[in-house]
Amino acid sequence: MRFHRRRFVQVCATVAIALIWQPCLTARAQSAQRAATPPMGCNSWNHFADKVTDADVRAAADAMVASGMRDAGYIYVNIDDSWEGQRDAQGNIHSNSRFPDMNVLGDDVHSKGLKFGIYSSPGPKTCGGYEGSYDHEQQDANTYAKWGVDFLKYDLCSYMEIMKLHDPHQDPQKALAMMQEAYGKMHQALVNTHRSIVYSLCQYGVDSVWEWGRKVGGSVAHNR
Numbered sequence: 001m002r003f004h005r006r007r008f009v010q011v012c013a014t015v016a017i018a019l020i021w022q023p024c025l026t027a028r029a030q031s032a033q034r035a036a037t038p039p040m041g042c043n044s045w046n047h048f049a050d051k052v053t054d055a056d057v058r059a060a061a062d063a064m065v066a067s068g069m070r071d072a073g074y075i076y077v078n079i080d081d082s083w084e085g086q087r088d089a090q091g092n093i094h095s096n097s098r099f100p101d102m103n104v105l106g107d108d109v110h111s112k113g114l115k116f117g118i119y120s121s122p123g124p125k126t127c128g129g130y131e132g133s134y135d136h137e138q139q140d141a142n143t144y145a146k147w148g149v150d151f152l153k154y155d156l157c158s159y160m161e162i163m164k165l166h167d168p169h170q171d172p173q174k175a176l177a178m179m180q181e182a183y184g185k186m187h188q189a190l191v192n193t194h195r196s197i198v199y200s201l202c203q204y205g206v207d208s209v210w211e212w213g214r215k216v217g218g219s220v221a222h223n224r
Contacts, residue, residue, distance in 0.1 A: 038220065039076050039115075039151065039198055039219075039220060040074045040075065040076065041064070041074050041075055041077055041117070042074070042076070042077060043117075043153070044056065044057065044060070044078065044080045045080035045081065047060075049082075050081060050082035051082070052079060052080070052082060052083070052098070053098040053099070054098060054099045054100060054105055057077060057079055057105060058105070058108055061108070061109050064077065064112075065112050065113070065114070070113055075113070075114050075115050076114070076151055076198075077115065077116060077117065078153060079099075079117065080153065081119050081126045081127055081155070082096075082098075082128050083095050083099050083119070083130075084096060084126065084130035085097070085131070086131065087131060087136070091136055091139055093131055093133075093136065093140055103148065107148065110148060115150035116148055116149055116150050116151070117152070117153065119152070119153045120152065120154055120155070120186075121133060121154065121155045121158060122157075122183065122185070123156070123157045123161070123162060124158055125158040126155060126157050126158070127155055127157040127158075132157065132158060134158075134159070137185050137189040138189040138192060140189070141186065141190050141192065141197075144190075144195075144197065145193035145194075145195040149195075149197060150196070150197060150198065151197065151200065152186075152197055152198070152199055154186055154199065154202060155202040155203075156202065159179070162178070163175045163178040163179055172207075179203065180216050183201055183203075183213075183216040186199070187199055187216055187218070188217070191217070198219045198220065199217055199219045200219060200220040201213050201218040201220070
């Protein structure tokens with residue numbers, strides 16, 4: 001896909017403005033200063049969807065610096081779904097061939113004065129059908145910390161099937177408790193890494209997340 005810097009910058013600005021006006025949690029993940037204001041930057045999904053590559057992320061970081069967006073406070077460069085590869089025999093997640101070295105990529109983003117973000121799900125699969133963090137929360141959190149990740153978007157996706165969110169026979173309170181437990185589990189895994197990571201709850205505004213997101217460590221809530 002050809003990279004159009006001007007169009008990319010316009011998309012990023014639109015996304016950042018949307019984040020400001022969405023109902024956001026100004027709660028902490030690991031410290032009192034975690035996302036005290038809405039995090040601003042760019043998420044790869046809005047321009048590249050599931051075709052994003054290492055080169056796209058680097059070019060996006062360069063565009064944010066060159067356009068002046070970084071200096072205006074747009075500092076997050078977040079990779080959304082489709083970066084995930086397979087797990088090894090020990091259960092550790094690896095990036096796919098489009099992202100040959102996440103450590104190097106993270107270092108490159110940081111070298112430009114930007115923050116590095118990534119994506120996962122509490123379910124077995126992400127919304128795009130890639131590996132989620134179900135039963136691998138601490139392993140994945142440790143991997144993200146090793147890669148230098150500063151932001152995690154955690155998308156409900158296939159966990160809805162586990163909690164039977166749309167099953168008319170499911171007790172709504174039980175489903176809510178399961179969802180809160182799943183988000184809280186990853187929060188604790190992030191805390192255990194001792195790395196400062198903004199924790200974004202992406203669960204479409206289900207069950208008034210603004211009322212309980214703080215309790216499970218959420219820094220920001222996405223309603224879509």
